[in-house]
Amino acid sequence: MSTTTHLGLAATAVDGIGASPPRPDGRLKVTGEFAFSSDLWADDMVWGATLRSPHPRARIVSVNVGPALAVPGVLAALTHEDVPGSKRYGLEHADQPVLAFDEVRYQGEPVAVVAADHPEVAARAASLIEVEYEVLPPVVDPETAVLADSPRVHEGRPNLLRHVPIRKGDPDVTAEVVVSGVYDVGMQDQAFLGPESGLAIPAEDGGVDLYVATQWLHVDRSQVASSLGLPPEKVRFTLAGVGGAFGGREDLSMQIHACLLALRTGRPVKMVYGREESFFGHVHRHPARMWYEHGADRDGRLVYVKARILLDGGAYASSSGAVVANAATLGIGPYDVPNVVMDGEVVYTNNPPCGAMRGFGAVQACFGYESQMDRLAEAVGVGPVEIRVRNAMKTGDLMPTGQVVEGPAPVAELMRLVEEKPPAPAKSDFLPGGTANTTRGEGVVRGVGYGIGIKNVAFSEGFDDYSTARVRLELVGGRPAVLIHTAAAEVGQGLVTVLAQIARTELGVSQVTIAPADTNVGSAGSTSASRQTYMTGGATKAACEAVRERLFARLDAPGLRLSDGQVLDSGGRLVTSLGELLGDEAVEETVEWRHRPTSPLDPETGQGNAHVQYAFAAHRATVDVDLELGLVRVVEIVTAQDVGKAINPDAVEGQIHGGTAQGLGLALMEEIQVRDGKVRNPSFTDYLLPTIMDMPPMRLDILELADPHAPYGLRGIGEPPNISSTPAVVAAIRAATGAALTRVPVRPEHITEAVC
Amino acid sequence: MRVTCKINGVDRTADDVWAGESLLYLLRERLGLPGSKNACEQGECGSCTVYLDGTPVCSCLVAAGQAAGREVVTVEGLGGEDGLDPVQEAFLRAGAVQCGFCTPGLVVSVHDLLERSPAPSDPEIREALAGNLCRCTGYEKIMDAVRLASASREER
Numbered sequence: 001m002s003t004t005t006h007l008g009l010a011a012t013a014v015d016g017i018g019a020s021p022p023r024p025d026g027r028l029k030v031t032g033e034f035a036f037s038s039d040l041w042a043d044d045m046v047w048g049a050t051l052r053s054p055h056p057r058a059r060i061v062s063v064n065v066g067p068a069l070a071v072p073g074v075l076a077a078l079t080h081e082d083v084p085g086s087k088r089y090g091l092e093h094a095d096q097p098v099l100a101f102d103e104v105r106y107q108g109e110p111v112a113v114v115a116a117d118h119p120e121v122a123a124r125a126a127s128l129i130e131v132e133y134e135v136l137p138p139v140v141d142p143e144t145a146v147l148a149d150s151p152r153v154h155e156g157r158p159n160l161l162r163h164v165p166i167r168k169g170d171p172d173v174t175a176e177v178v179v180s181g182v183y184d185v186g187m188q189d190q191a192f193l194g195p196e197s198g199l200a201i202p203a204e205d206g207g208v209d210l211y212v213a214t215q216w217l218h219v220d221r222s223q224v225a226s227s228l229g230l231p232p233e234k235v236r237f238t239l240a241g242v243g244g245a246f247g248g249r250e251d252l253s254m255q256i257h258a259c260l261l262a263l264r265t266g267r268p269v270k271m272v273y274g275r276e277e278s279f280f281g282h283v284h285r286h287p288a289r290m291w292y293e294h295g296a297d298r299d300g301r302l303v304y305v306k307a308r309i310l311l312d313g314g315a316y317a318s319s320s321g322a323v324v325a326n327a328a329t330l331g332i333g334p335y336d337v338p339n340v341v342m343d344g345e346v347v348y349t350n351n352p353p354c355g356a357m358r359g360f361g362a363v364q365a366c367f368g369y370e371s372q373m374d375r376l377a378e379a380v381g382v383g384p385v386e387i388r389v390r391n392a393m394k395t396g397d398l399m400p401t402g403q404v405v406e407g408p409a410p411v412a413e414l415m416r417l418v419e420e421k422p423p424a425p426a427k428s429d430f431l432p433g434g435t436a437n438t439t440r441g442e443g444v445v446r447g448v449g450y451g452i453g454i455k456n457v458a459f460s461e462g463f464d465d466y467s468t469a470r471v472r473l474e475l476v477g478g479r480p481a482v483l484i485h486t487a488a489a490e491v492g493q494g495l496v497t498v499l500a501q502i503a504r505t506e507l508g509v510s511q512v513t514i515a516p517a518d519t520n521v522g523s524a525g526s527t528s529a530s531r532q533t534y535m536t537g538g539a540t541k542a543a544c545e546a547v548r549e550r551l552f553a554r555l556d557a558p559g560l561r562l563s564d565g566q567v568l569d570s571g572g573r574l575v576t577s578l579g580e581l582l583g584d585e586a587v588e589e590t591v592e593w594r595h596r597p598t599s600p601l602d603p604e605t606g607q608g609n610a611h612v613q614y615a616f617a618a619h620r621a622t623v624d625v626d627l628e629l630g631l632v633r634v635v636e637i638v639t640a641q642d643v644g645k646a647i648n649p650d651a652v653e654g655q656i657h658g659g660t661a662q663g664l665g666l667a668l669m670e671e672i673q674v675r676d677g678k679v680r681n682p683s684f685t686d687y688l689l690p691t692i693m694d695m696p697p698m699r700l701d702i703l704e705l706a707d708p709h710a711p712y713g714l715r716g717i718g719e720p721p722n723i724s725s726t727p728a729v730v731a732a733i734r735a736a737t738g739a740a741l742t743r744v745p746v747r748p749e750h751i752t753e754a755v756c
Numbered sequence: 757m758r759v760t761c762k763i764n765g766v767d768r769t770a771d772d773v774w775a776g777e778s779l780l781y782l783l784r785e786r787l788g789l790p791g792s793k794n795a796c797e798q799g800e801c802g803s804c805t806v807y808l809d810g811t812p813v814c815s816c817l818v819a820a821g822q823a824a825g826r827e828v829v830t831v832e833g834l835g836g837e838d839g840l841d842p843v844q845e846a847f848l849r850a851g852a853v854q855c856g857f858c859t860p861g862l863v864v865s866v867h868d869l870l871e872r873s874p875a876p877s878d879p880e881i882r883e884a885l886a887g888n889l890c891r892c893t894g895y896e897k898i899m900d901a902v903r904l905a906s907a908s909r910e911e912r
Contacts, residue, residue, distance in 0.1 A: 020851065022848050022849065022851075023848075023853060025856070026847075026848045026853050026856075027840070027848060029853045029856030029859050030831075030840065030844035030845075030847045030848050030853060030856075030859055030860075030863060031791070031831065031832065031834075031835055031840065031844060032789075032790070032791020032792070032830065032831035032832045032860045033791065033832070034856055035790075036790075036793070036856075036857060038790075038793075038794060039784070039790035041788075041790075118774070120774065120776065120777075191891055192855070192857075192891060193793070193795040193801060193803060193855070193857040193858055193889065193890075193891050194793070194795065194855065194857040195794065195795065241856075242855060243793075243795070243855050243856070243857030244854075244855040244857060244891050244892055245855075246891070272794070274794075274797050275795065275796045275797055275798070429878060429879040429882070430879065430882070435883060435886075491855060492854035492855025492856065492857075492892050493854065494854065650851040650897075651851065653851070653896070653897070654851055654854055654892070654893055654894075654897055657893055657894030657895075657896040657897065658854065658891070658892045658893050658894045659894075660894055661893075661894035661895070662891075683796070683798060683800070684795075684796040684798065684800035684801055684889065685798055685800055689889050689891065690894075691885075691886050691887075691888075691889060692881075692882050692885045692886060692888070692890075692895040692898065692899075693882050693883070693886045695894055695895045695896075697896070697899075698894065698896050
């Protein structure tokens, strides 16, 4: 049963691009045989556990691991003194201690690690380590932390981690219609289901082999090697099965700790976080406060946007600098605005560290600018779709950074597509409150809301962003077969399926195997920023082309192509079989592939061609709201997204469904609640994820408007659907209730207090 | 302590089981059956769902000792020698698997649903699976998989 319309290109090669073959790892995953990072096992293996700070800010007076070492079964207990190399690590700045020294800066910061023969023994021994703290008042309010006279989170460094100003046009321009608002976004968690985990095995050469769930093997390795004081070639990484990521595995968690323990004990060490520890073990989505002022003419055409976006970076930098750049550069949305004054800021606090999460800065901003667009629509008396269409960005327009929007920019078309879908069914399967039977329909009102967002694809601001693919074509059992080797992290999105499809299309070979991702091949870059199909797909395509060229060089004929194991000439006539052309010799090519270069942003004006590609998705949400209880039931969500080219249509749908669900979660329930620097709800009992009862049926329109610069014309697809479902759901609740709702997640009392 | 129970039709024994260990730990770490997953440790996510004497349970909430003398069926025990169970086949074909961490628990829960109700309505499916979290799919293709499994079981 499909509720999806695909508009555009058709499939050609069998199980090649445009088809939806099943996942190569799917059979193992449905039978329970797929080895996730928490499933690994080795002879003689022991378990690692971590002691974490209970305080958001405290000076460490002393640490005594003696009581832990006295526990039978314990093999090692390590502190910062046992870190042989760099004592700090980090993606953008090496500011995060491997194990805390001098001071702890957030609740949950690792202080010591223990290895023992049973996970419970390791955890209990870790809890016996004596740490004397001198508790300090935590810096927890971003608005005061950013002020010059605030106490510093890092001694000798200002709390303002990065400020991204963007100036376009006339900063003093005025307009006839002005709407303004202050908006807040809570701290969302990636909540991947597979906990942080891995297995470190000490090697005979004094190095270590780590099997781990991560998003970026090579940058993990360089950080780990640096802290172990080992050359990178002695630190070998292999990707273990990854149980979801969504940005939360871009930073290190247990990698260095497990390697330290393995090298110290000489035994394989497995570390697996529990769910509570996982909430402290990875970065989260930045909470935001955003001040927006939109000026427009009487028809609602935007004259200017002035905005300040303040992100709480928490205790360590992680990827905050790139997140705030996204928030700022994408912070007015997919609209054509002649004058922009934008200031994005991210600040250190003693709150949990924040970094990458799906949507990466674009999510927070979208809740702000889309709430504003609805206010503007109301102020000038037009509908929510009309106001967006009137201001829609199109190809050739200038971003606030001065960058020209190249390629298709179907903003108005996407809005029309979601608008024109038939309305949601009058009666939902469930009322607000679900099976709790809190209403029979009395006091329930319905609303419809819209949202559209913009996201950059791949890494920006001049980053040398590349991926490496090694493709080998040879006869296996007398039949041509392809082996693809990359270091790209398959985290569930289906890259392994897509790479095989690309090889089938390029080489006309049905038998394609994906080698395990490891550091024996060059970096693939991160599985983030919606970039892997573009980047590692692009690298695989290029490596296949190089293999093909070498093969064709053996034949003196123009216009050759490969199809279904045969070499055909330009007229489609058989020249020879691929098997005969190959013979006994394998053809292997390794290609390092880059997207078009980008430029840094000017530090004063924010001008620069910072982004590679823009991607767009629009949502329409229909909700029923119980006015008495403030309970919301999302009845239906309609999404329209331009994907350039759907390499695997089923997987594209899956990304749109899943991204939309995470946006619904942010709108209605998902928030890490932090008070005075302490997390109050680190469990799935208290941090609520959308269940199948919370999710409505979703209907999709998938546009395929080719981007001339991208492989096959594709666009990154993972993040765009995560961005505008949040404001669409909130707009629908506003339409139903009239409540202002300037904060997500919306809580029942926000609704009941507004309507009573 | 020693724990003996029947797992996927085979009598299994584990020694030196600590009284605080869960059935999930017993399966995963002592008996070489890591198919049941460990995502929340408090019965919220359903990733560890197994049959205990024919009733689906969160194995993280069952003490290992409670399984003594009883019959456990895990995701590893659902498929026959001739291949996948129709529910497993449907998850694969419907594209209901992304990262796959929730899949083993969902497969067991759907298997149980279809045993009780071979042709469930959409609201019935949602109610039955409300205890199984999935972070990747938004559940749409899981709904498709249940409908597909229901249809293919009927054909058999």
